[in-house]
Amino acid sequence: xxxxxxxxxxxxxxxxxxxxxxxxxxxxxxxxxxxxxxxxxxxxxxxxxxxxxxxxxxxxxxxxxxxxxxxxxxxxxxxxxxxxxxxxxxxxxxxxxxxxxxxxxxxxxxxxxxxxxxxxxxxxxxxxxxxxxxxxxxxxxxxxxxxxxxxxxxxxxxxxxxxxxxxxxxxxxxxxxxxxxxxxxxxxxxxxxxxxxxxxxxxxxxxxxxxxxxxxxxxxxxxxxxxxxxxxxxxxxxxxxxxxxxxxxxxxxxxxxxxxxxxxxxxxxxxxxxxxxxxxxxxxxxxxxxxxxxxxxxxxxxxxxxx
Amino acid sequence: xxxxxxxxxxxxxxxxxxxxxxxxxxxxxxxxxxxxxxxxxxxxxxxxxxxxxxxxxxxxxxxxxxxxxxxxxxxxxxxxxxxxxxxxxxxxxxxxxxxxxxxxxxxxxxxxxxxxxxxxxxxxxxxxxxxxxxxxxxxxxxxxxxxxxxxxxxxxxxxxxxxxxxxxxxxxxxxxxxxxxxxxxxxxxxxxxxxxxxxxxxxxxxxxxxxxxxxxxxxxxxxxxxxxxxxxxxxxxxxxxxxxxxxxxxxxxxxxxxxxxxxxxxxxxxxxxxxxxxxxxxxxxxxxxxxxxxxxxxxxxxxxxxxxxxxxxxxxxxxxxxxxxxxxxxxxxxxxxxxxxxxxxxxxxxxxxxxxxxxxxxxxxxxxxxxxxxxxxxxxxxxxxxxxxxxxxxxxxxxxxxxxxxxxxxxxxxxxxxxxxxxxxxxxxxxxxxxxxxxxxxxxxxxxxxxxxxxx
Numbered sequence: 001x002x003x004x005x006x007x008x009x010x011x012x013x014x015x016x017x018x019x020x021x022x023x024x025x026x027x028x029x030x031x032x033x034x035x036x037x038x039x040x041x042x043x044x045x046x047x048x049x050x051x052x053x054x055x056x057x058x059x060x061x062x063x064x065x066x067x068x069x070x071x072x073x074x075x076x077x078x079x080x081x082x083x084x085x086x087x088x089x090x091x092x093x094x095x096x097x098x099x100x101x102x103x104x105x106x107x108x109x110x111x112x113x114x115x116x117x118x119x120x121x122x123x124x125x126x127x128x129x130x131x132x133x134x135x136x137x138x139x140x141x142x143x144x145x146x147x148x149x150x151x152x153x154x155x156x157x158x159x160x161x162x163x164x165x166x167x168x169x170x171x172x173x174x175x176x177x178x179x180x181x182x183x184x185x186x187x188x189x190x191x192x193x194x195x196x197x198x199x200x201x202x203x204x205x206x207x208x209x210x211x212x213x214x215x216x217x218x219x220x221x222x223x224x225x226x227x228x229x230x231x232x233x234x235x236x237x238x239x240x241x242x243x244x245x246x247x248x249x250x251x252x253x254x255x256x257x258x259x260x261x262x263x264x265x266x267x268x269x270x271x272x273x274x275x276x277x278x279x280x281x282x283x284x285x286x287x288x289x290x291x292x293x294x295x296x297x298x299x300x301x302x303x304x305x306x307x
Numbered sequence: 308x309x310x311x312x313x314x315x316x317x318x319x320x321x322x323x324x325x326x327x328x329x330x331x332x333x334x335x336x337x338x339x340x341x342x343x344x345x346x347x348x349x350x351x352x353x354x355x356x357x358x359x360x361x362x363x364x365x366x367x368x369x370x371x372x373x374x375x376x377x378x379x380x381x382x383x384x385x386x387x388x389x390x391x392x393x394x395x396x397x398x399x400x401x402x403x404x405x406x407x408x409x410x411x412x413x414x415x416x417x418x419x420x421x422x423x424x425x426x427x428x429x430x431x432x433x434x435x436x437x438x439x440x441x442x443x444x445x446x447x448x449x450x451x452x453x454x455x456x457x458x459x460x461x462x463x464x465x466x467x468x469x470x471x472x473x474x475x476x477x478x479x480x481x482x483x484x485x486x487x488x489x490x491x492x493x494x495x496x497x498x499x500x501x502x503x504x505x506x507x508x509x510x511x512x513x514x515x516x517x518x519x520x521x522x523x524x525x526x527x528x529x530x531x532x533x534x535x536x537x538x539x540x541x542x543x544x545x546x547x548x549x550x551x552x553x554x555x556x557x558x559x560x561x562x563x564x565x566x567x568x569x570x571x572x573x574x575x576x577x578x579x580x581x582x583x584x585x586x587x588x589x590x591x592x593x594x595x596x597x598x599x600x601x602x603x604x605x606x607x608x609x610x611x612x613x614x615x616x617x618x619x620x621x622x623x624x625x626x627x628x629x630x631x632x633x634x635x636x637x638x639x640x641x642x643x644x645x646x647x648x649x650x651x652x653x654x655x656x657x658x659x660x661x662x663x664x665x666x667x668x669x670x671x672x673x674x675x676x677x678x679x680x681x682x683x684x685x686x687x688x689x690x691x692x693x694x695x696x697x698x699x700x701x702x703x704x705x706x707x708x709x710x711x712x713x714x715x716x717x718x719x720x721x722x723x724x725x726x727x728x729x730x731x732x733x734x735x736x737x738x739x740x741x742x743x744x745x746x747x748x749x750x751x752x753x754x755x756x757x758x759x760x761x762x763x
Contacts (some may be wrong), residue, residue, distance in 0.1 A: 057439035059651055062417040145584065167529065167586040169742055205461055255530020256586050256740060257733035274726045275434055 071282035094177025095236030103188030136250030195229025463717035473645030599672030639715035730755035
C-alpha cells in the first residue's frame with residue numbers, strides 16, 4: 001500500500017464519528033433478525049450438523065455420534081428413495097406440467113374477453129382456496145369403490161365392478177394427481193393471466209398488420225414475453241412437487257405397497273415414524289439440494305430471465 | 308419529535324418482548340387436551356416449576372402434580388380414578404393422538420420437559436430404551452411382587468436388553484367378533500364359531516350364500532393402516548408356529564410356510580368376496596359390523612362402546628380367537644401400552660419419580676385394573692384383573708379375551724419394528740392385489756426386513 005493510501009485511510013478513520021451513525025433502522029430490524037436467527041437460521045444449521053450425526057441418546061445432554069456422510073449414503077442407497085424419486089417425477093406432471101398447460105389455455109381464453117369471464121375466473125380459482133386436506137378427503141370419497149365416480153361409471157355401463165382407484169398399484173398415483181391438477185390449475189391460471197394482461201398490445205397490432213397467424217403470434221410474441229410468468233410457475237411447481245406431502249398422505253398414505261410414495265412422504269416416515277433423526281436430516285437436505293438445483297436449471301434453461 | 312420516536316422505540320421493544328415471550332411460552336405448554344377441563348395441562352415445564360416450588364416451600368398441603376401422557380380420550384379416566392384415592396399426588400392426563408404423541412414426547416425429552424408418566428405403545432419400547440429415554444423399573448417390579456401377570460407379557464412386553472423399562476398398563480388383544488343372529492340366519496351354530504382356516508372359509512361361504520351380509524370386515528394392508536399387519540396378520544402366522552424374525556434377530560422368517568399359509572387364507576377370503584377390501588385405507592373394521600353390513604369383524608379388544616352405539620348388536624355378539632391352520636394353536640396379538648417413566652424424571656426430581664412410581668403401583672393394583680377394564684374398556688395385565696363381578700357378568704365376551712391373553716403373543720420386539728411393518732404391509736398388499744404370489748411377496752418382504760435387521 002502506498003503512503004498516500006495509508007494516510008487517506010487513517011484520515012477517514014479519524015474523521016469517523018460513531019455518534020453520527022443512525023442506529024434506528026438497525027433497532028427496528030432487530031426483532032426480525034432475532035426471529036430469523038432463532039426460528040430459521042439456528043434450526044437450519046442445527047439440522048445440517050445433525051445430518052452428519054447419529055442420535056445415540058435423547059435429552060438435553062443427549063449424546064450424538066459423528067458419522068460423516070453415512071446418513072447421506074444411507075438415504076441414497078435406499079431403494080425406496082429412488083422409487084419415491086421416480087414417483088415424484090411422475091407426480092410433478094400433475095403438480096406442474098398438466099396444470100401449466102391447462103392454466104395457460106384457460107388464461108388465454110379468459111384474457112381474450114369471453115362472456116362471464118369474472119365468474120369463470122372465480123370458479124376456476126375456487127379449488128386453490130380449498131384446504132389440501134379437505135380436497136384430499138373429498139377426492140377420496142369421490143374415488144372410493146362406493147364413491148361418485150364409480151357410481152357414475154357403473155350407471156352408464158362403462159364398468160361392471162367398482163374400480164379401486166386409491167388402493168391400486170397402477171391407479172393410486174394418477175388418482176392423487178387428478179386432485180392436484182384440479183387444485184393447481186386455477187393457481188397457475190391467475191399467475192399467467194396477470195402476465196398476459198401485462199403484455200403490450202402494440203406488438204400484437206404490428207404482428208396483425210404483418211399478417212401473422214394466431215399460432216405465430218402465440219409462438220413468437222406471447223410465449224417469449226410471458227417467460228417470466230411461466231418461469232415463476234415452473235420454479236413454484238418444482239419446489240411444491242418436492243414439498244408436496246398432504247396430497248399423498250391424505251389420499252393414499254403412499255400405498256399400496258409404496259406405489260404412490262413420493263419423496264416427502266418417505267422423508268416423513270424416515271424422520272418422524274422411524275425416529276431416524278440423522279438420516280431424516282440428511283434426507284431433508286437432499287430434498288433442499290434437489291429443489292435448488294432444479295430451480296437453477298429451470299432458470300438457466302429459460303435464458304436467465306428475472307423472476 | 309423526540310418524544311414520538313422514544314414512544315415508538317418503547318412500543319417496538321414491548322412488541323419484540325411480547326413475541327419473544329410468546330415463543331418461549333409455547334415451548335412450555337403441551338398444547339394438548341387435558342382431562343380436568345382446566346384449559347390444558349398448563350405446560351409440563353411450568354407445572355414442574357410450580358409444583359417444585361409448592362412442595363419445596365414446605366407448604367405440605369399441595370399435592371405433587373404429575374402428568375400422564377396417553378393417546379385416547381378414554382384413558383383420561385385414569386386421572387380421576389387415581390386422584391380419588393391419593394391426596395398427596397395429583398395426576399393430570401394429557402391426551403395426544405399416537406403420531407403426535409411420540410413426536411412431542413421426543414421434543415419434550417430433548418427439552419428436559421418430559422411428562423412424568425407415559426403410556427408407551429409397547430412396540431416403541433425398544434427404540435426408546437435404545438435412546439436411553441426410559442428409567443429402569445426392575446426394582447419397582449420386584450418390589451411389587453405380583454406373580455399373576457399373563458405369561459405372554461413377560462419378558463417381551465416389558466423388557467429390552469434384559470432390563471425392565473415398562474410394566475404392562477392396558478392390553479389390547481386382537482380377536483374377531485361375530486353376529487350370532489347372522490350366524491343363525493346362515494345356518495351356522497352361533498355357539499361354535501369357526502376355529503380353523505377351513506372352517507372360517509366354510510362359514511364365510513355359508514354367510515355369503517344364505518344371507519345378504521358381507522361375511523367379514525377386514526383390513527390388513529391399507530397404507531393408512533400401518534400396524535394392522537402385525538395386529539391382524541401375525542396371529543395367523545404365530546398360530547402355525549411362524550415368526551417375523553429369528554431369536555437372534557438376524558434373519559426374517561416371514562417367507563416360511565406358516566406365513567405363506569396365512570396369506571393364502573386371506574387371499575382366498577378376498578378373491579371370493581368373503582371380506583371387505585383388506586387393502587383399504589379405512590382402518591376401522593368395526594363400523595360395518597356395528598351397522599350390520601358384515602357378520603364378522605376382525606377387532607381390537609376395545610369393544611365396550613358397541614353396547615351404547617348398537618345395543619341390538621351387543622346383545623347378539625360373540626367373540627372368538629382368530630382361526631388357525633390345521634394342527635396349529637389359535638393366537639392373538641397382545642398390544643397396548645406399557646407404563647414407563649422417562650429417565651430424566653429420575654434425574655431431575657426424585658420426588659416426582661416417586662410419585663410416578665406410585666401411579667404405576669396403582670395401575671397394577673386391583674383398583675387400577677378395574678379402571679382399565681370397566682372405565683376404559685381394555686384388558687388388565689394381571690389375571691386377577693379379569694376375576695371380577697363385572698367380567699363375570701360379561702363372560703360370554705371376556706372368556707375369549709382371557710384365552711387370547713393366555714395364548715397370544717407380545718409384539719416382535721426390535722428397535723426398528725416400525726420400519727419392518729412397511730415391507731410386510733407392502734407384501735400383503737401386493738399378494739392380495741394379485742401383483743405377486745404370496746411366496747414372491749413374502750420372499751421380497753423377507754429380504755427387505757433382513758436388510759433392516761442387518762443395519763443393526
